[in-house]
Amino acid sequence: MWPPLLFLDPPSAASALHYRFQRLGAAAENAAKCGANTTEGSYCPRTYTPGSGTNRAIQFPWESAVTGKETQWNEPKTIGKWGKYEIHISGDVSFAARQFFYQTGDETWLKGAQG
Numbered sequence: 683m684w685p686p687l688l689f690l691d692p693p694s695a696a697s698a699l700h701y702r703f704q705r706l707g708a709a710a711e712n713a714a715k716c717g718a719n720t721t722e723g724s725y726c727p728r729t730y731t732p733g734s735g736t737n738r739a740i741q742f743p744w745e746s747a748v749t750g751k752e753t754q755w756n757e758p759k760t761i762g763k764w765g766k767y768e769i770h771i772s773g774d775v776s777f778a779a780r781q782f783f784y785q786t787g788d789e790t791w792l793k794g795a796q797g
Contacts, residue, residue, distance in 0.1 A: 684698075699782055
């Protein structure tokens with residue numbers, strides 16, 4: 683859905699990115715859970731060590747709501763097989779931000795994109 687949204691309706695594309703940027707804190711919390719022995723969060727190898735400070739890792743959920751937390755759960759509180767390995771979302775968000783800037787050339791948006 684991203685390429686047509688960006689091409690045909692850049693303000694809506696900006697809104698979609700803003701939604702993700704508003705949930706960076708939850709994405710950082712999700713990344714911090716990676717590798718832990720927990721039933722919450724997406725898949726990460728047990729050897730994964732999240733960064734800290736300015737080197738902080740982020741991992742956006744497969745599906746989220748206003749909290750930015752994963753909303754695609756089975757019972758008992760485990761993410762379904764359709765979402766467990768969907769760790770490409772964070773890369774998709776950063777790629778979309780880059781494409782948005784290339785499409786619009788909006789430097790004001792780029793400078794304020796952190797939230």
